[in-house]
Amino acid sequence: MTTADALRTRVRDLLAAHPPATTGRTAFLQARFDAGLAWVHYPEGLGGLGAPRSLQAAVDAELAAAGAPDNDPRRIGIGLGMAAPTILAHGTAEQKQRFLRPLWTGEEVWCQLFSEPGAGSDLAALGTRAVLDEAAGEWIVDGQKVWTSSAHTARWGILLARTDPGLPKHRGISFFVCDMHAPGVEVRPLRQITGEAEFNEVFLTGVRIPDAHRIGDAGQGWEVARTTLMNERVSIGGMRIPREGGMIGRLAEAWRERPDRRTHAHHQRLLGLWVEAEVARLAAERLRQQLAAGQPGPEGSGMKLTFARLNQEISGLEVEFLGEDGLSYGDWEMTRPDTVDFTGRDAGYRYLRAKGNSIEGGTSEILLNIVAERVLGLPAEPRDDKDVPWKDLAR
């Protein structure tokens, strides 16, 4: 097994061979990947060393201290948090070789083509069709996706499409990697309540996807997607943050800077939320320590639920606390940002963006169902959509 000491030596060797001061950003990140220091728990040759996941933090810290560039996880969050673990778990050797390195270095950005106008929480109801052209060894895809974050900057998309409408909905789905530059892919900005267009509509018209870009067996897409979704939930709550590291830090800072605005009513709410944010941070840390070795389980959904609620309450209090200043908004201009920013900009932006935290990556209602059924073992509600062919479902 790779020990902390062995990793430290590798970090030093990497820094010696590629001094951050004189090495280009991408070149450094490529070298880091090749040294197995990208995600140490990944296999050798794929950016890792098969080491315990828990050793990553020390590697990151040591490289950051040496002034090494990071791969800007905020810009490539979907690739890192969702595409990568899915490809690692279900991809072929060629797919892993082809996709993981540029994904990790940020040379190629990924997006997630899952949701559709008619299929959100009930994702398995999706209707985008993929039909195999056997002669060409290609799938031909037609349909529409929606709420696709970063589609405008993405090189690749993970795509769910229906390959057999005659089967019940969970069984007729396949999982593909879609080339966002392929003919027939059209990305249109969708403006959101913050004013900017972080997500998009994506129209797919006769898009050709080589069969080599199918992940998992045809018809097994739902199993593959479950890996993606499970990782999506923890990747939102799973980061290690210091005390006051999240949204609460902005509010605490405002509180300290503006004694003139303090009221007793706000003080009570501030202290309650400060304590809850600190406890949520500790709970996430405890989950991280427990998971250090294994794969994320349904517990990760819990962290996302808590962060969504707290982000909304804290940012709401912050707008109120600012009084007159809380009435102004920074900027309504429609931009198409290339990063997703939960805690940045001004209080009004944070308040509005936080509304998405209980919708994106599974709504809080759906996640509470997951916790109740998968963690607590409570019975599912009776349902009548499981054995009906997808084509016969009500829509």
Place this chain on the structure above:
Amino acid sequence: MTAPGAAPDLRYSDTEEELRSAVRALLAARCTPASVLARAEGGRPHDPALWQTLAAGIGTAGLLVPEELGGQGAGPREAAVVLEELGRAAAPAPYLAHAVLSAVVLLHCDPAAAAPHLAELAAGRRVYVPALPLTQAPGAPLPPPVRDTGSGTLTGRATSIADAVAADVLLVLADTGLYAVEASGVRLTARTPLDLTRPLADADLRQAAATRLAGPETGRAAVQRALLCGAGLLASEQVGIAEWCLDRTVAYLRTRHQFNRPVGSFQAVKHRLARLWLDTAAARAAARAAADALAADAPDAPLTVAVAQAYCSGVAVRAAEECVQLHGGIGMTWEHPAHLYLKRAKADSLALGTAGHHHTAVADLADLPAP
């Protein structure tokens, strides 16, 4: 000592899990809800034989006492695990008063005077209880001390002392210092407690014979240390209470049918239980952080303790309230153990400082000043 910013260890070690199994097995065999209720109704909630096995047999009494003083040389992390299990069983055992509060008080008294008491305490031979109201919060002003009436005797009164009826020795703060007083020389008047599993009594001292353990300054400081540690570890008892309430409620609603389906399949019910699970998991992390900070004597231990207390009290009470509500009519009965937990949780929310008290402590410690 934990470096600033270093993450606390929030897991349980293998030895801690072994300790948990031993305590849980003992309580499962000898401290069932029915037996707790029967004893409480008889007016004698404590079970001295059970206490002997817990304190001396398993050796939990001396977890906080170093080995050279006759203890187990463990620490707050291990004591926290015992408290989780005692909370899970709503066990009427004077553990918090004896093995946590009294142990920490004695550890901060004059070593020579305290040593024989620590040895007795750690061996579980005699029960020690501090003569303070259960509501006494760390950092809050202490009640007026009893008077030193000369020639080694004390006179005065102390109220709402938890588990005093089980005590052999009371630790008493007087104007001239901190003293050990034989309980047999003190008149105890029992109160009818809200929490049937943690009896309360008032103590009248009339020229009670006392042995001095520390001067007034040292004595008060020792008591404050003990209150901080007690508040931090009480959070673990609260986690145990919440966990029992959640487990029992989930188990019940999985099988209870109404409207031709399990009640636990209704989303309105599921979401409440899922939220309770979330809050219980968070409370566990907060309680573990407090135990770890106390064990490491971390500089931010007072803040971590205040956070844990401010959070865990409310979770335990809500878990017990949900347990009663979601059991329906049966949850409202004397026969069902839910009320033992509700009473314990509610009393615990007043013990060692309310959530409000600890929120105010957070305001000071985290630099979030009041208007």
